[in-house]
Amino acid sequence: MRLLVSVDLSESTEKIVDKAAAIATALSAQVWLLHVAAPEPEFVGLDVGPQSVRDSVSKALRKEHTQIQALADRLRDRGLEATALLIQGETADTILKEATRLDADMIVVGSHGRGRMHQLLVGSISAGVLKASKCPVLVVPTHERG
Template identity: 40%
Template sequence: MNILVAIDLSSASEKILDKAKTLALALPAKVCLLHVVEEDPDFLDEELNPQDTNNQGQQKFPQEHNGLQQEVEKLRKSGADTKGLLAQGTVVDVILQKSKQLNTDIIIIGTHGHGGVHHMIFGSVSEGVLRSTSCPVLVIPTHNRK
């Protein structure tokens, strides 16, 4: 089974990764952690390789690259077959594109639970993915509402 986990490297990612780890170890499954950065015409998508210190993502987006690599290593240490992918573009479009390219069986994504005005202005990544994919999607609430 192939699992695509979209993370934004915020504190909310911890909840998403916890559920992804549980699912990956129970099935077992291959996990791809995906982080999307804003569009940059000079940046090409890349799979993370810790031995490659000259890769483009590490040079152009060192904070994102290092954060993603740390999360990949945490999941690997727990026993999950994990790789990282740093990509560029519109978040929803990239998630949909990568899920097809990777033959994803399930997408795991979080929702921040922002209010109606924020949603009206900025939209929702999780909603955009849900509306446009035929792949099952597991949406993890990452907010602390009561």
């Protein structure tokens, strides 16, 4: 079995990775941890030079790369086959493309549990993945339930 586990490297990541690890252990599944980094800015409306923008993006990507690799290392320490992926792009589309490329049997994503107004204005990555995925999607609630 192949699990594609999408994480945003926020405080929610631990819950998502823990749930994915439990599933992977039970099913002897391979795990691909995916973090989708923000795409390159198409327009920068600042008075800073392009080099400072490139330096800032590069620094952020290095930090995210270190974080996603550390998560994969922790899964490997638990005896799981885990690969870390860091890809720039639009989040939902990138998750779906990688699931197809990897022939994933399941996608695991988190839900921050934001309100309807946020979803109406901004949208929901988990909803976008659920709507368009060709394989099962597990949505892990990461918010506190009140």
